[in-house]
Amino acid sequence: MAVTMEKANIDWKNLGFGYYKTDVRFVSDFKDGKWDEGHLTADENIVLNESAGVLQYAQTCFEGMKAYTTVDGHVVVFRPDLNAQRMYETALRLEMPPYPVEKFVKAVEQVVKANLKYVPPYGTGATLYLRPFMFGSAPVMGVKPSTEYQFRIFASPVGPYFKGGAKPITLKVSDFDRAAPRGTGHVKAGLNYAMSLHAIVSAHKEGYDENLYPDAKTRTKVEETGGANFFFVTGDNKVITPKSDSILPSITRRSLMYVAKEYLGLETEEREIMLEELKDFSECGLCGTAAVISPVGKIVDHGKEICFPSGMEEMGPVSKKLYETLTGIQFGKIKAPDGWIRVIE
Ligand SMILES: *Cc1c(COP(=O)(O)O)cnc(C)c1O
Numbered sequence: 127m128a129v130t131m132e133k134a135n136i137d138w139k140n141l142g143f144g145y146y147k148t149d150v151r152f153v154s155d156f157k158d159g160k161w162d163e164g165h166l167t168a169d170e171n172i173v174l175n176e177s178a179g180v181l182q183y184a185q186t187c188f189e190g191m192k193a194y195t196t197v198d199g200h201v202v203v204f205r206p207d208l209n210a211q212r213m214y215e216t217a218l219r220l221e222m223p224p225y226p227v228e229k230f231v232k233a234v235e236q237v238v239k240a241n242l243k244y245v246p247p248y249g250t251g252a253t254l255y256l257r258p259f260m261f262g263s264a265p266v267m268g269v270k271p272s273t274e275y276q277f278r279i280f281a282s283p284v285g286p287y288f289k290g291g292a293k294p295i296t297l298k299v300s301d302f303d304r305a306a307p308r309g310t311g312h313v314k315a316g317l318n319y320a321m322s323l324h325a326i327v328s329a330h331k332e333g334y335d336e337n338l339y340p341d342a343k344t345r346t347k348v349e350e351t352g353g354a355n356f357f358f359v360t361g362d363n364k365v366i367t368p369k370s371d372s373i374l375p376s377i378t379r380r381s382l383m384y385v386a387k388e389y390l391g392l393e394t395e396e397r398e399i400m401l402e403e404l405k406d407f408s409e410c411g412l413c414g415t416a417a418v419i420s421p422v423g424k425i426v427d428h429g430k431e432i433c434f435p436s437g438m439e440e441m442g443p444v445s446k447k448l449y450e451t452l453t454g455i456q457f458g459k460i461k462a463p464d465g466w467i468r469v470i471e
Contacts, residue, residue, distance in 0.1 A: 134243045134283075138250035141285030143416060148281045150240035152233040155263075156223050156275040164233060166240055170280070179262020179272030186316040187216040188259035190415045191377075193238045193281070193470065195248040196458025201471040203256070204456050206234045208377045213258060216313035221271040222260060230258065231468070233279050238470045241281045248457065251286030255416075287417035292449075294423030294438050295335035295412075297351065299401065300325055304339035304352065304372075311349070311372030318374075322352040336412070338425055340401060341370060348399045351412055354420065355379040356399075359409035359444040364393040378413040378452070384463065385451045392444070404432045409442030419449045 136146075147170055154164030179185040189209040194202055210230035217224040234256060238245065246252030258279040262272025302325040305311020310318060322337075329337050336354075341347040348368045350356055355376040357367045365386040367379055386392040404410075410422040423438040424431060436442030441449065454460035458467070 131242055133247060136244075136246075136283060138246045138252040138283070139285070141246070141252050141283055143255075143284045143287060144282075146244075146282045146284075148241045148244045148283070150237065151278060151280040152237050154225070154229075154233070154277045156277070161223070161225065161229070161277070164229070164277070166236060172276070172278075174263060175265045177265035177267060179264060179266045182266055183262075183269060184315075184317045184320065185220060185222065185262035185272055186259065187213065187220055187222065187261075187314055188257060188316060189213045189314060191234070191256045191258075192284075192415060192456075193245050193254040193256060194456050194458075195245055197248055198458055199248065200458065200469055201238060201242060201245050202456075202458065203234060203238060203468045203470060205377055205381070205466055206231045206468055207465075208380075209234075209258065212314060212375065212377070213260070216315060217260060219310060219313045220315055222262065222275055225260060225277045233277075234258070235468070235470055237279045237281050242471065244281060244283045246283055252283055255282050255284045256280075257282065284416075288420075292417070292419070292421055292441055294421040294434075294436065294441070296333075296424040296426065297336050297338045297422055298329050298332065298334040299425065299427040300329065300337035300339050302328075302337070302339070303342035304337075304349065305342060307341070307343050307372060309372060312374060314374060319352070326352055334426070336420075341372070346400055346402070348401060348404070349373055354412035354414035354417070357382060357411050357413060357448075358399065358404075358407040359442060361406065361408055363408075363444060364395060365444065365448070366395045366397060366399065368399045369396045370398070376414055378415055378418060381455075381466070382413055382419070382448050382452055385448060385455070388463070389451050389460075390444075390447055401427060407434060409436045409445050410434050411441070411445045411448075418453055419445055421445055 210227040214224040264274035421441040
């Protein structure tokens with residue numbers, strides 16, 4: 127049993143999903159061809175040269191993960207090695223020096239340990255969001271990779287993504303593209319988000335919650351939304367997810383597919399999914415660290431409405447089971463597969 131420690135004076139149940147400054151963050155610098163040891167700091171501000179690579183050519187990438195208080199009072203992190211590995215691959219694609227996987231996981235542990243009073247108590251629905259990121263810090267003028275970088279991890283307590291239960295959302299099949307074939311859609315680069323802002327703001331103005339991006343080449347296949355992967359449930363209870371080289375490999379999605387097969391005994395498949403097929407599915411959900419699952423009730427494809435049988439009131443039954451099982455694993459109520467849970471305290 128972990129020692130009880132004094133918690134920050136926060137109204138956990140009414141926390142939103144936003145930046146909240148905590149005490150300590152991790153910083154490591156890359157200079158003269160190597161990463162330094164790194165250290166914890168109280169300083170949340172960064173002073174940069176005006177011509178830093180990140181400011182001029184958006185040389186930056188990030189990760190997102192969470193620390194939880196489990197039902198028996200431990201503080202844990204969910205699969206941090208997968209975030210570390212994904213950021214490693216993102217860095218290579220952006221010509222940034224990858225941050226070593228084991229050092230990444232150790233730094234995550236340090237940041238959580240140093241901010242224990244901000245890890246929301248069990249039962250509040252809130253969690254401690256962790257944001258590792260890296261950026262080019264040396265001045266550049268011509269287009270080339272920076273020679274110096276900074277890697278950081280900060281923590282911010284976040285409330286339950288959906289207050290009062292997850293209401294199904296409505297998506298628009300976007301006229302914008304998120305990821306080019308052979309582009310950067312499969313890596314967590316800041317640039318993918320900068321260029322998605324116009325599409326999401328436009329969709330919101332038209333009354334939609336999110337965009338469904340079809341594949342950029344043929345615009346006939348489902349890829350993902352701006353920040354979450356898809357899964358669908360077929361009429362015969364199979365859980366399927368789109369296969370494409372330009373989708374970001376969501377850790378939540380990979381975990382849910384495993385849970386579907388190994389915990390719920392459902393058939394699963396990763397394959398190309400056509401927009402044409404959407405009308406045949408019984409459930410649709412978005413998955414990502416922030417919300418785990420957001421149920422989708424309706425998708426609008428240029429005036430054509432696709433309404434899933436699960437409706438606009440609640441999550442469909444299979445999505446609900448997936449959600450309960452995965453969050454059960456994260457909060458220590460259900461036994462996790464080996465290696466999924468990193469105990470901090
Ligand atoms: C981060 C992200 C996701 C979700 O990934 P998780 O590892 O499950 O949080 C999905 N799509 C995009 C584009 C993302 O950037």
